[in-house]
Amino acid sequence: MNRWSLPDLGIGVGLRTVHFGHILSRRPAVDWFEVLSENFMDTGGRPLWVLDQVAERYPVALHGVSMSIGGTDPLDREYLRKLKALAARTRAHWVSDHLCWTGVAGRNVHDLLPMPYTEEALRHTAARVRQVSEILERPLVLENPSSYVEFAASTMSEWEFLSRLAEEADCGLLLDVNNVYVSSFNHAFDPNVYVDNVPADRVVQYHVAGHTHKGSHILDSHSDHAVAEVWELFRRSCRRTGNVATLYEWDEDIPDFEVLHAEALKARAYRDEQPAPERMARGA
Amino acid sequence: MALELPLGRVQRWMQDVVVHPGPVDEAIAAAAGQLPPERLPEVVLPSRSLAPSERVGIYQGMYLLRMEEALESDYPALKRFLGPRGFRALVRDYVASFPSRSYTLNRLGDHLPEFVLRAGGLRHRAFGHDLARLELALTQVFDEAETPPIRPEAVAAVPEDQWPSARLRPIAAFRLLALRHPVNAYLETLRDKRRRRPRVHRKDGWVVVFRRDYSVYRLELSRAAHGLLSELAAGRPLGAAVTAAVRQHGRRAASETALYRWFRQWMASGMFRAVDLGLEGLEPSANRL
Secondary structure, X not given: OOOOOOOOOOEEEEOOHHHHHHHHHHOOOOOEEEEEHHHOOOOOOHHHHHHHXXXXXXXXXXXXXXXXXXXXXXXXXXXXXXXXHHHHHHOOOOEEEEOOEOOOOOOOOXXXXXXXXXXXXXXXXXXXXXXXXXXXXXXXXXXXXXXXXXXXXXXXXXXXXXXXXXXXXXXXXXXEHHHHHHHHHHHOOOHHHHHHHOOHHHEEEEEEEOOEEOOOOEEOOXXXXXOHHHHHHHHHHHHHHOOOEEEEEOXXXXXXXXXXHXXXXXXXHHHOOOOOHHHOOOXX | OOOOOOHHHHHHHHHHHHOOOOOHHHHHHHOOOOOOHHHHHHOEOOOOOOOHHHHHHHHHXXXXXXXXXXXXXXXXXXXXXXXXXXXXXXXXXXXXXXXXXXXXXXXXXXXXXHHHHHOOOOOOHHHHHHHXXXXXXXXXXXXXXXXXXXXXXXXXXXXXXXXXXXXXXXXXXXXXXXXOOXXXXXXXXXXXXXXXXXXXXXXXXXXXXXXXXXXXXXXXXXHXXXXXXXXXXXXXXXXXXXXXXXXXXXXXXXXXXXXXXHHHHHHHOOOEEEEEEOOOOOOOOOOEO
């Protein structure tokens, strides 16, 4: 169990427009839905109406892509106000975003851009995470990004940065095992070391996804089934964290809902293998 | 040896490179003010198979694709009209002038119609402008706040002698357009599997875009109907709006039967949310386009 006793919601999928009709008419037996916050913050139309129906029937967690927690522009207070309102409206179990920045000088490039892992960046980001958690009145949950660039100025690994950030800012972690795998290939590190070293009692959610191997690098495309190595990472990590809410991401060439759900349900086999929570060392 | 730059400067440099529309080497050269290109390896490490510039180039290559994807979802007909290459070039120039400054991509295309009008190298620019205006209205109506339409019993309850001074308040998801090209017909061709395109020509047209039960509708209007609906949407009392419409269109003004038919259709379509009776100084609606 994580340190905030945030629940294991089971195995969920992302709420995507192409599945709206299926979800409303069939009410599939999905444990929970992850909702892309920005898709619902500025609409009063059908997407929000659908979200209201979904949040009535299923547990929901919010997942954002524009907080720019590592950015050097001031935090966007209006964005955070709307995010908080959406979380209240949907009774979201938690609110997550990415360890990244998305733009500076007032611009948003709408990408999850990489951070140099330095003491300066750590201090800067930790202060912002604390601010956000205070505004949202709940611990922010941060996801490890996939990345294609490594900065020469980095003085620590990503997992060290993420672990120290989580401790110093007291935030939760969304561990994306596909991102760990993608970055481990792109930056030539051992992905097992990564998942073995994040603070287990801060992991409140998992992401599993597919990617695209380009030969020279791997793109985090969310466009396919997950490869066996990613599921193995998930298995390995679950042994440390216990059963934690798990979400399958599929955002490009999105298949029929049943295909997506079946892929997500593969997680069942790996989750059930993990030892009982009482046998896990807290914070191991 | 690592070059230690303040976090803000690293981000400014990387953003300048990522949003540059040219090849990555040009982008890196153009950002020399933030980081001299020869010092790039001191900031970005190579991987086993990629040079520092190629690694940054992954982000740079995805930027315009993402912008194009976002704008294509709002302007599918404009993309079809311009063709893939023309649309890509338009997106490249547009986001250089109107980059996203919001946490959402939903409003990235808000300035595209005005940009099309002054974009260089576009054929049939005025047609593209009208097409973009119509598609923008569709996205605005799609996302507008939900304001329930007036109930039939509330309409029936208005005393007959109060109608001339009554003001009709349109729902939020309501846009009126006066167009100079048949772009509504063009939009219809998106569903045409044989990919037939109507002839690009000049022809006045009037359209109301509105939402009902979370679905977006387009309704073609006559000039006179558009005139009357515009007056009503601007907050003019019904009697005065009808008088103004008759005065404006003279012999071509609508008959009493046509007025009644329109009014009934507009009400049944859920375009209005309220009838205000005898309120002076009511602020006109801001929904008129």
